[in-house]
Amino acid sequence: RTVELPNKLQCLLVSDPTTDKAAASLDVRVGHLSDPANFPGLAHFCEHMLFMGTDKYPDENEYNTYLSSHGGGSNAYTDTEDTNYYFDVLSDHFEGAIDRFAQFFISPLFTPSATERELKAVDSENSKNKQNDFWRSFQLMKSLARADHPFSKFGTGNMETIKDCDETGESVRDALLNFHKTFYSADVMKLAMVGKESLDELQEFAVKYFSDIPNKDVGNPTFPGNPYPTSHLGKQLSVVPIKENRSLDLHFPLPPTRQHYKKKPTNYLSHLIGHESAGSIISYLKKKNYANDLWGGQARSCSDWASFQVGVDLTEEGMEHIEEITEVIFAYINMLRSSGPQEWIYKENLEVASNNFRFLSKSRPQGYSCTLAERMQNYDPGDVLSGPYLTTEYDPDLISDILGYLRPENMILSVTGKEFKGETKLVEKWYGTEYSDVKLDSSLLEKWAEIEYPKTELHLPEKNDLIATDFELRVPSSNHDPTQPKLIVNDDMARLWFKVDDKFGMPKLNVMCTLTTPFAYNSVENLCLTKLYVACLNELINEFSYMAAMAGLNSSISNTREGIEVSVSGFNHKLHLLMDRILGTITSFGETMSQSLFDRMKEKHVKSLKNFFFNQSYHHAGNATDIILGPISYPYEERVVAMEEITLEDLLTYSKAVLSRAYCEMLVHGNSTAEEATKFLDVVKKNLNYKKLLKSNFPEDRIAMLEEGNDYVHRFREYNEEEANSCVQCVFQVSVGDLETTCLVNVLCHLLSEPAFDILRTKETLGYIVYSAKKLNAHVVGIQFIIQGDANPPDYLDERLEAFLETFRAKIVEMDDEEFGKNKQAVIEKMLEKDKNLNEESGRYYTYICRHTYTFKRAAQLAEGIKESVGKDEVLGFFDKVMRKGGSGRRKLTMMVYGKGEAMPEQEEGGRVEIKDRGGWKRTSRLWEGLEQVDFST
DSSP states (O other): OEEEOTTOOEEEEEEOTTOSEEEEEEEESOOGGGOOTTSTTHHHHHHHHTTSOBSSSOSTTHHHHHHHHTTOEEEEEEOSSOEEEEEEEEGGGHHHHHHHHHGGGTOBOOOHHHHHHHHHHHHHHHHHHTTOHHHHHHHHHHHTSOTTSGGGSOOSOOTTTSOSBOTTOOBHHHHHHHHHHHHOOGGGEEEEEEESSOHHHHHHHHHHHHTTSOOOOOOOOOOOSOSOOGGGOSEEEEEOOSSSOOEEEEEEEEOOOGGGTTTOHHHHHHHHHTOOSTTSHHHHHHHTTOEEEEEEEEEEEOSSOEEEEEEEEEOHHHHTTHHHHHHHHHHHHHHHHHHOOOHHHHHHHHHHHHHHHHTOOOOOHHHHHHHHHHHHTTSOGGGTTTTTTOOOOOOHHHHHHHHTTOSGGGOEEEEEOGGGTTTOOEEOTTTOOEEEEEEOOHHHHHHHHHOOOOTTTSOOOOOOTTOOOOOOOOOOOTTOOTTSOEEEEESSSEEEEEEEOOSSOOSEEEEEEEEEOTTSSSSHHHHHHHHHHHHHHHHHTHHHHHHHHHTTEEEEEEEOSSEEEEEEEEEGGGHHHHHHHHHHHHHTHHHHOOHHHHHHHHHHHHHHHHHGGGSOHHHHHHHHHHHHHOSSOOOHHHHHHHHHHOOHHHHHHHHHHTTTEEEEEEEEEESOOHHHHHHHHHHHHHHHOOEEOOGGGSOOOOOBOOOTTEEEEEEEEOSSTTOOOEEEEEEEEEEEOOHHHHHHHHHHHHHHHHHHIIIIIIISOOOSEEEEEEEEETTEEEEEEEEEESSSOHHHHHHHHHHHHHHHHHHHHHOOHHHHHHHHHHHHHHHTOOOOSHHHHHHHHHHHHHTTOOOTTHHHHHHHHHHHHOOHHHHHHHHHHHTSTTOTTOEEEEEEEEOTTOOOOSSOOSSOEEOOOTTTGGGGSOBOOOOOOOOTTO
16 A cells, blocks of 8 residues: 655555564665765765664664564665665564654754764775775766766765865764755655554554654755766776776666656667577677676666666686677677567567566565665556566667667777776776776777678577466375475485475475585585586576576576585476476586687686685685684685696596586475476486495585684784775684574574674774674584774774673673563564565575485474573573683684784784684694484484
């Protein structure tokens, strides 16, 4: 139901009596394009500040504490023209959350102390992004817009732009108050609510809590149209990236397209330009060894303009043929122009979209409410649910009009690669991106505008014969167990778990299969061979699997620690055809594999491995932790060397051995009978014809044991010399995850999460990334903290974490029974939260299968264990034992990553055990006991 309140706030109400979580999202039609010139980033800063207390609830942390204690969470984001706020909470506590949420838009405090502290958080967020190629590229394109267009602004903000006072003496707090007063008006807001209450009750909530939002009749902000005048187009950029990226991007500004959502002209074009079947742009470029991937589609959709982008992930050879690759793209576009729009393509896409919408899976309330609030800004009320999916009007003239903008003279051509290092002449202001731009020669533009290729090389895709037409639902048998899958095959070669869908009523099926082999991960060389083998398999099936994906059938071939995983999912009608094709590709690998494909995939993977060294600091800390503790993990330095040494002959030899002995474990879940499920397993056995995997060859995960009463530390410098952020990751290793221990860890992690963020991130402003959670290394459970920021050295971050733990302990001691009970109940209800769709249920089952515990009812067991056995005294005693300094069972490992400018101590002086050799430490350590094997005979 859509309603409009007297203050002109439009509300979309969704009643779901079965939901265990409720959610709401409010979208404000104001973003960083509306930033005042003297405070760039103010809209983003305002978003941060609304969480920091209101007149009715002045405690800065009231909102987040309420959500956390009732099993919920929240977030927000600022875009160019929108700022979106959203939360979820256990359904019984929706009204209290709505009350607190609504106050953001009625009476925020913007206190001076919070303003000063949160400014540091915004600055830290910007610092986190400065070495990120996505943000650098986005800001570079903004900087090329005309200076008087707001798209040219710097939207994130930092200490320099959101300063205490501007040149006129206006304080940032006054600017915040004025910004909120000016733009936060009910008439430009959209509210979406999802709850178990009736529509009438939800409407009462909306009226009661949101009617007091002031309506100033400000209207949606307006902007001056295309930010790229003709003089800014017909250019080529040469851009130096941070990572080992090579790419070609064609940017075409368009008139606004939002009003055409019922016709979706850009969707028609993106479907064809981004197609990957025979005759497509990317198929041609792959054959030439010029590219790995391509995408084409609408990149931006603003109220006053839009843009279409074609992006190509290039090979090294491709970097040497930029002109030819651009020529191929325009040859395809020119072919589309000469062929004209094809109604059969429109109808085919409509059929697929209609099937997808008809059988759309339920999503989580928080994401759903956020999406709905966004859509309400751009779709008519009656189209908010279906608008993104259905194309209800075919307009070939409009398609041709949009295609008319995809011309060389209406383009910015951007080429990114480290090859340009030292050759560029310009530096972007906010991120320091090095680049050059030159006008493209008019004769080249004219050539591209007229170029044609033979239709044997570039042509429209064939009709898709994989679109499902049979949607008949299978019926569960009389002995069906609704709580877990049934083991229907169990022998020396395979194990098959099966469950027919009895909850969602969808003609969809998930088939997940792990082929266990000792060769997949037993050395760094074999790890690299497995990754390369899987990548080549995915390439060999790509043209077929892409057509399948267009019809709603998805596939994946991936590597795991235990072997190779093959998965297919989607409409069950023709899913077996996709599995047959994948297995056929595996068996014919030696005959179809080529040197050019090998070279391209090897280059891509070497590049990917090298790019690890430019990831965020906390990623580097996490990798170091996994190397030290296990299960088996190999240093990226060694992975690069091993990958570079692999030859095609090595890969072909490996492909014959990797699945020569194997064990298949499969889950078939969804719209299927047991007989149909068995056929999937039979076709795997028949095609691969593998031998029995010997018992001693089954991989076993063993985790290094930190000794009780010891603190360990491992220090290293950031790989990226320009990375200003430092990081600590602290892992408190507990034990093998028995039921009692896991119950205590889950409750303790829940209690830690919100105050850790509040104190370490919000109050002490140690960094933008502050995170605490349960950590599972194989079957060994622990608790981890991550803090990343650019203002303090890792040693100080660790000190503040230890201080926080003492503050946290005092908080638990002071917590009354009612407050503890609320938090305990939140954990229980999270454990019992219902699966929202088939994929969630399948994923839950498959997780336990891959862990080899097969404890499909684990969540219910944990909920019962927490209910019966976990009290405040038990949690406090557990905390004192495993986390508090001096605790008899404390096992703490701290990773310290030192960013640019931070001095690293030469030796450990804190009484901790220093680990210097991260790769060799596990070899001399005691190991946790292995996982006890399940006896299926019982």
